[in-house]
Amino acid sequence: MSAADPRLSINQATIKYADLATALRVTAEAGVGAIGLWREPVAEVGLAQAARMLNDSGLRFSSHCRGGFFTLPEGPERRASIDNNRAAIEETATLAAAGAPGSTPVLVLVSGGLPEGSRDLAGARERVRDAIGELAPEAAAAGVELAIEPLHPMYASDRCVVSTLGQALDIAADFDAGVVGAAVDTFHIWWDPDVVAQVERAGREGRISTYQVCDWATPLPADVLLGRHYPGDGVIDFGPITRAVIASGYDRDVEVEIFNEQIWATDPLEAVRRTAAGFAAAVSPHLTA
Amino acid sequence: MSAADPRLSINQATIKYADLATALRVTAEAGVGAIGLWREPVAEVGLAQAARMLNDSGLRFSSHCRGGFFTLPEGPERRASIDNNRAAIEETATLAAAGAPGSTPVLVLVSGGLPEGSRDLAGARERVRDAIGELAPEAAAAGVELAIEPLHPMYASDRCVVSTLGQALDIAADFDAGVVGAAVDTFHIWWDPDVVAQVERAGREGRISTYQVCDWATPLPADVLLGRHYPGDGVIDFGPITRAVIASGYDRDVEVEIFNEQIWATDPLEAVRRTAAGFAAAVSPHLTA
Numbered sequence: 001m002s003a004a005d006p007r008l009s010i011n012q013a014t015i016k017y018a019d020l021a022t023a024l025r026v027t028a029e030a031g032v033g034a035i036g037l038w039r040e041p042v043a044e045v046g047l048a049q050a051a052r053m054l055n056d057s058g059l060r061f062s063s064h065c066r067g068g069f070f071t072l073p074e075g076p077e078r079r080a081s082i083d084n085n086r087a088a089i090e091e092t093a094t095l096a097a098a099g100a101p102g103s104t105p106v107l108v109l110v111s112g113g114l115p116e117g118s119r120d121l122a123g124a125r126e127r128v129r130d131a132i133g134e135l136a137p138e139a140a141a142a143g144v145e146l147a148i149e150p151l152h153p154m155y156a157s158d159r160c161v162v163s164t165l166g167q168a169l170d171i172a173a174d175f176d177a178g179v180v181g182a183a184v185d186t187f188h189i190w191w192d193p194d195v196v197a198q199v200e201r202a203g204r205e206g207r208i209s210t211y212q213v214c215d216w217a218t219p220l221p222a223d224v225l226l227g228r229h230y231p232g233d234g235v236i237d238f239g240p241i242t243r244a245v246i247a248s249g250y251d252r253d254v255e256v257e258i259f260n261e262q263i264w265a266t267d268p269l270e271a272v273r274r275t276a277a278g279f280a281a282a283v284s285p286h287l288t289a
Numbered sequence: 290m291s292a293a294d295p296r297l298s299i300n301q302a303t304i305k306y307a308d309l310a311t312a313l314r315v316t317a318e319a320g321v322g323a324i325g326l327w328r329e330p331v332a333e334v335g336l337a338q339a340a341r342m343l344n345d346s347g348l349r350f351s352s353h354c355r356g357g358f359f360t361l362p363e364g365p366e367r368r369a370s371i372d373n374n375r376a377a378i379e380e381t382a383t384l385a386a387a388g389a390p391g392s393t394p395v396l397v398l399v400s401g402g403l404p405e406g407s408r409d410l411a412g413a414r415e416r417v418r419d420a421i422g423e424l425a426p427e428a429a430a431a432g433v434e435l436a437i438e439p440l441h442p443m444y445a446s447d448r449c450v451v452s453t454l455g456q457a458l459d460i461a462a463d464f465d466a467g468v469v470g471a472a473v474d475t476f477h478i479w480w481d482p483d484v485v486a487q488v489e490r491a492g493r494e495g496r497i498s499t500y501q502v503c504d505w506a507t508p509l510p511a512d513v514l515l516g517r518h519y520p521g522d523g524v525i526d527f528g529p530i531t532r533a534v535i536a537s538g539y540d541r542d543v544e545v546e547i548f549n550e551q552i553w554a555t556d557p558l559e560a561v562r563r564t565a566a567g568f569a570a571a572v573s574p575h576l577t578a
C-alpha cells in the first residue's frame with residue numbers, strides 16, 4: 001500500500017455503491033486520509049453509529065453531501081426542505097466532531113432547479129438566498145459552514161440555478177464568511193472565462209469552503225449527470241485553478257467526487273486507488289505552490 | 290395561410306433535411322419573410338444558383354451559418370480553416386445582396402473546441418481572437434458582419450471555447466462594431482446570471498449582429514446538441530432577453546434555429562408553421578417594447 005496525497009479526500013459518491021463501512025475501509029486501505037460523506041449511507045446506519053464508525057476509521061471528515069433544494073415557493077414542501085437542511089446541519093456538526101483532527105464541518109448545498117412549470121429563474125435564485133438566510137444562523141450556532149455549490153450551467157433548469165462561482169459568491173456575500181462560502185468544483189466551473197479571477201476573489205473573501213476536483217470529457221454520456229472522470233482523464237488543466245485555490249491560503253482537504261457508471265461498477269478499493277493515482281499525477285503537482 | 294410575425298426568420302437548420310428549394314418554398318408558404326441559410330445546402334446547388342433561388346423567393350436573408358473553427362494551432366489545417374472562412378464571407382455578401390430588402394450580411398462564427406489532446410483553454414481562446422483579427426479586414430471589405438456566437442458551456446471542450454456573451458463581446462471589442470459582433474441565442478445564454486446586463490452591453494456597443502431564439506428543456510437528449518425546442522416548449526422566459534435586445538435598437542430579423550431530431554422528422558412546412566406559432570406566442574409579445 002502506497003500512501004495517497006495527504007490532502008486527498010474521497011467523496012463517497014465516487015464509490016456510490018459501497019455502504020458506509022466499505023467506503024471507510026477502502027478509503028483507509030488505499031492510504032487516503034479523508035472522506036466526504038453522503039447523507040443516505042449515513043442514514044442507513046444511523047447518525048450515532050456512523051459517527052462511531054468514522055471515528056474508528058481514523059479518517060478526517062471533509063464535507064457532508066448534501067443540503068439545498070431551495071427553489072420552491074413558500075409552502076409545506078419548502079418548509080420540509082428547510083427542516084431537512086436543519087437536520088443536515090446537525091449531522092455535519094456531529095460527523096466533523098467524530099472525524100480525525102483536521103476535519104471540516106462543511107455542508108454542501110445544491111440549490112435546486114426551476115420548480116415544475118416555472119420559467120422564473122431570477123425568482124428561483126432569490127429563493128435560494130432567502131433559504132440560506134434562514135439557515136445561516138443555525139449553521140453558525142452549530143459551527144457548520146454552508147458551501148453553496150455552483151453547478152454547471154447545463155443543470156440550471158432541473159438541478160441548480162446557481163451556475164457560476166461568481167454568482168455563488170454574490171449570494172454568500174450577504175452572510176458571514178466562515179458560515180456561508182462556496183464549493184469550488186473544477187467540473188462545474190472549468191469552462192468559465194472568469195474562473196481564476198473568481199477563485200481568487202473567493203479566496204480573498206474567505207469563501208472557499210471546499211475544493212473538489214474531477215475531470216470533464218466529451219462526448220457527454222446520455223445522462224449528463226454522469227460525465228465526470230478521474231483527474232487526468234479529461235480536458236481540464238488543473239494547474240491554474242488549483243494554484244489559485246492554494247495561493248488563497250486554502251489548507252483543507254481536496255475532494256474527488258465522480259459520478260460515473262463505469263467507475264461505480266469498479267471494485268471500490270480499485271476505484272479509490274485509481275482516484276489517488278489520477279490525483280497524484282494531475283493535481284498534486286499544483287498543491288505545493 | 291396566416292402571415293407569421295413579420296420579424297421571424299427561419300434558420301435552415303430547423304428544417305435540416307429540406308434542400309434549399311424546399312426550405313425557401315415552405316418558409317414563404319408559411320408566410321415567413323426571412324431565412325437564415327447554411328453553407329452545405331447552398332453548396333449543393335452552387336452559390337450563384339442559390340443566390341438566384343433566394344432572390345426568386347422574395348425572402349430576406351438574415352444570416353449565413355457558419356464560419357469559425359479557429360482553435361487549431363498554426364499549420365496547414367488552420368490555414369485551410371481560415372481560407373474556408375474567406376469563402377464563407379464571400380458567400381454571405383452574395384446571398385445578402387440577393388435577398389429581399391432588409392437582408393443582413395451576417396456570418397455566424399462557431400469558434401471550435403479544444404484541439405485534440407489539448408487542455409489549453411486560454412490558448413484556444415486567444416487563437417479565436419487571432420483568427421478574427423485576420424478575417425476582420427476581409428469582412429469589412431466585403432461589407433459582412435462577423436457574429437461571434439457564444440455556445441452553451443456544455444460545448445466548451447468539443448465545439449466552442451467561447452461560452453458567454455460577455456466573453457464574445459470582450460473579443461469583439463478589439464474590432465470595429467459593424468464588422469465584428471455577437472450572435473445572441475437564448476438557448477446558449479439563458480442560464481447566465483449576467484445575461485440581461487450583457488445583452489444591454491452588446492446593444493450599447495452596437496454588437497448584436499443577430500438575435501436567435503429557441504427553447505431549453507430537460508432532460509437533455511443523449512446527443513446534447515439536439516436538445517433545442519420550439520419557443521414556448523421549454524423553460525426560457527423570452528421576455529427579459531428579448532426586451533433588452535429590442536430596447537437596444539435591434540431592428541433585424543429574429544431567427545429560430547432548432548436542432549432536434551423530432552422536429553427534423555416533421556414535414557418541413559409543418560415544422561415552419563409550428564415554429565411560427567411558438568414564436569408568435571412566446572416571443573412576439575416582447576418585440577414591441
